[in-house]
Amino acid sequence: MATSEILYLGELRTQSKHLQSGEIIVTDAPTDNNGKGEAFSPTDLVATALGNCMLTLMAMVAERDQINLSGTKASVTKIMASDPRRIAEIHIRFDFGSISISDKHKKILEHTAHHCPVAKSIHPDIKQVIEFNW
Numbered sequence: 001m002a003t004s005e006i007l008y009l010g011e012l013r014t015q016s017k018h019l020q021s022g023e024i025i026v027t028d029a030p031t032d033n034n035g036k037g038e039a040f041s042p043t044d045l046v047a048t049a050l051g052n053c054m055l056t057l058m059a060m061v062a063e064r065d066q067i068n069l070s071g072t073k074a075s076v077t078k079i080m081a082s083d084p085r086r087i088a089e090i091h092i093r094f095d096f097g098s099i100s101i102s103d104k105h106k107k108i109l110e111h112t113a114h115h116c117p118v119a120k121s122i123h124p125d126i127k128q129v130i131e132f133n134w
Contacts, residue, residue, distance in 0.1 A: 005017050005019060009026075013026060013036070027041055030043075043080065046090075047077075047090045050116075050118045050119060053116040054113035060112075061112045075095070077089075086126075089128075090127070091131075092129070094133060096132070096133065096134050110130075114130065
């Protein structure tokens with residue numbers, strides 16, 4: 001079964017439907033590439049998916065170990081390169097707020113983040129700069 005369906009809406013905009021849930025994501029080409037920049041660009045989604053994947057995997061491990069990561073935030077910065085146009089770097093900063101956990105658990109969660117499926121699926125030429133702000 002397919003995962004999603006994509007419809008081109010015109011003006012460099014697409015609509016993607018997640019078939020299992022029915023959720024919709026709209027993308028626009030970025031303003032630096034002839035688009036309106038009114039929604040995530042496809043490359044924004046790649047960078048954001050990395051942060052989502054890392055945080056989700058860390059939350060799975062944290063729940064197993066009875067650690068509450070609720071309220072944890074991630075800030076994602078995507079850096080583009082040209083010739084050819086591509087993602088050159090993805091910077092993610094995790095802010096864990098006021099949670100208090102052991103250094104051992106911090107290392108486990110950081111290791112988990114670096115080994116999430118998206119991190120392992122992104123081309124090795126894309127630099128992943130990950131910061132954990134405990």
